[in-house]
Amino acid sequence: MRILFIKAADTYPLRLQVLRPGGLEEDVHFANDRLVGAFHLGVHIGEHRICVGSFYPEAHPELTGWKQYRLRGMATHPDFQGQGAGAKLMAFAADQLKARHADLVWCNARIKAVSFYERAGLVITGPAFEIPGIGTHYVMSRKL
16 A cells, blocks of 8 residues: 555545435535645555545644644545554555644544544544434544
8 A cells, every 4th residue: 555645636536435425526625725735645455446545634623732633534444444554544544644743633523533543543522413414423633
């Protein structure tokens, strides 16, 4: 597995397939995709992109950290889930974030992804909440 920096648009197919099945491509164009300081990662096997994640310099109002990054749009192709691609992406991202002097990474985690993020060192930092049309989430974070 190789991890590469990719363009925001390169994340859209997996985001759509995994996070918004049956949706439109516009549903996976996130406002911060082109934010200065944002970066996007893809895990590849050969020429196949099997996992993606995007990281934005964005502070959560209820978390402490002088330089926070938000993870959004993390998606692993269903045929490759549970095979370590997401863990590799998270470890690579942590190194990149530390190099950028970030001290906290956070995300809104779907319930079914909580155990994955816990294995990556994130902890739940608040009560469950609903995102309409998507489902129940928790804010999770990790100090870097």
